[in-house]
Amino acid sequence: MRAIDIFTLPPGEKVIVDWNCRNQPIDMSVGLLAQFLVHIATNCTNFPIGYDKWQTVPAYYKDHVWDNIIKTKLEVNDDGHKDYILKSLAKKWRDHRCNLYKSLKCDPDAPRKTNIGRIPPEVPLEQWIAFVDYRARPDTKAKAAQNTTNRSHLTIPHMLGSKSFARLENEMESQLGRPVTRAELFQVGHTTSDGSFVNDEARQNHEDLVVRSQSSSKNEAHIGVFGKEHPGYVRGLALGVVPTQVYGSSSSSSSRCYSPRGTQAEVDALRQPVHQLLQ
Incomplete structure (x- = not known):
């Protein structure tokens, strides 16, 4: 099964995810779940990119995704499974915004109009403008510089590839x-x-x-x-x-x-x- 196939499952059918004792996905479920969540997190209808951070994304969006997408397609509980999945969605949402900004060659120091003009077709204009303005703020640029410094301190790569x-x-x-x-x-x-x-x-x-x-x-x-x-x-x-x-x-x-x-x-x-x- 591909991740995209989960969205077209007949009503009442769900994917069973294998979890360990700490409510982390294991076995072959890991890759399938991860790709399914990527599709959800990178859809700006599910999670608009114009908010400053995941914590400021209104609970309405998170509750809607959990109740109407996750729980209808996966066999999960409302406790540890939900906590893990929301954390995973948060990370994928942040990564998507960062990758999108870089892939479009946006520059926080460039003219505002230039960055707005790089809008991707799948993002509504109001979301893109809010995101461009967020990336141009002094505090955001300072945070990005600190994150770059922090990543430079990660000097021991693991050999697992995409495996957790x-x-x-x-x-x-x-x-x-x-x-x-x-x-x-x-x-x-x-x-x-x-x-x-x-x-x-x-x-x-x-x-x-x-x-x-x-x-x-x-x-x-x-x-x-x-x-x-x-x-x-x-x-x-x-x-x-x-x-x-x-x-x-x-x-x-x-x-x-x-x-x-x-x-x-x-x-x-x-x-x-x-x-x-x-x-």
């Missing part, structure tokens, strides 16, 4: 027959098919994780190596996971997803089959 860490985690757990740790995910996700790390920084970080894990908890080890988690996001666990799920308490939902770190031999034995899956 949630899907990788599920595949590893299925093959090992046990939960895996964040250190194991980091190792497999940042090594090539021959077992070497993508760069020296990735190798050093993994070595530090292993050493710190011997004298502290796995979560404390991660903070020690990578620093404090950002609000609403946990490094290496993909979209949808928030710090309270992992760091909240020893009896939190994270305890259902992780176990003490496995042996190095298990991880080495797993790496090659996983990389074959990624190819």
Whole structure:
């Protein structure tokens, strides 16, 4: 099935999405769901691009999409599934606006009339004007410059392609027959098919994780190596996971997803089959 086919499903038929214990899509559902949500997020009838940020998009649009598109085409709940899907829509909406502006070669310092004249055919004029004016504001330009600086600090690329860490985690757990740790995910996700790390920084970080894990908890080890988690996001666990799920308490939902770190031999034995899956 293609993502576009979901829109033409007969009434009453829905796509079943596979989810893990943290309400993240896994298995083959990931790609299909992602592409379906791209179609929704990039439609300016569903989510107008003229608003400053996702938080200012009126709840009417989000509720309409959830009740009349998502819930009629997917078998989902109103709790964790909804939270993940709205976060995914938010990211895809932001990415779409950024990519649209760049693809049309707009320049925030160019004359307003020039940028307005680059309007794409699928965007209503009033939305495009509001978006062009937003991008030309001094605070927006400052934020864009800061985002560019922040991206330059991301020096350790993963080797998963379009595959999420949630899907990788599920595949590893299925093959090992046990939960895996964040250190194991980091190792497999940042090594090539021959077992070497993508760069020296990735190798050093993994070595530090292993050493710190011997004298502290796995979560404390991660903070020690990578620093404090950002609000609403946990490094290496993909979209949808928030710090309270992992760091909240020893009896939190994270305890259902992780176990003490496995042996190095298990991880080495797993790496090659996983990389074959990624190819």
